[in-house]
Amino acid sequence: MGKGFFNRKVDALLGVDINDTTIRLVELGRSGCGYTVQGYVTQSLPNHAVVDGTFLDLEGVGRTLRSALARFSTAVRGAAAAVAALGDHANDRDGGGAH
Numbered sequence: 001m002g003k004g005f006f007n008r009k010v011d012a013l014l015g016v017d018i019n020d021t022t023i024r025l026v027e028l029g030r031s032g033c034g035y036t037v038q039g040y041v042t043q044s045l046p047n048h049a050v051v052d053g054t055f056l057d058l059e060g061v062g063r064t065l066r067s068a069l070a071r072f073s074t075a076v077r078g079a080a081a082a083v084a085a086l087g088d089h090a091n092d093r094d095g096g097g098a099h
Contacts, residue, residue, distance in 0.1 A: 012038065014074060016081040018061065020050045023068050027076055043068035053083055 013035065015026040023043045028035035045064050049057035 012076045012078070014076045014079040016065075016079055018045075018050060018065075018081070018083045020052070021045055023061070023064050025068050025072050025074075027072070027074050039072065039074070041068050041072040043071070050083075 011030045013028045015024075015028055017024040017026070022045060024040065025042075026040045027038040029038040043064050046057060046060040049055070049060040049064070055061055
């Protein structure tokens, strides 16, 4: 099988978590059979930039992400991102919402 995006092994990865109030960046480094936290930074989002997992102010989110990256000063290029889901649907496995 050829080398593809999902087949590459990386030594470090940047985790990006975006919720309604904050962006968190976490640098994960390969360690033994898993990863360890090498560093992290948090940056507050502008009010109402993200509401219930929906980006309402994309430019504000982008500025905040750029600011967090500048503060973090990492050389890592690969990233994994997560955006919080709607509160009522986050634990609902069938996707139908609250019953």
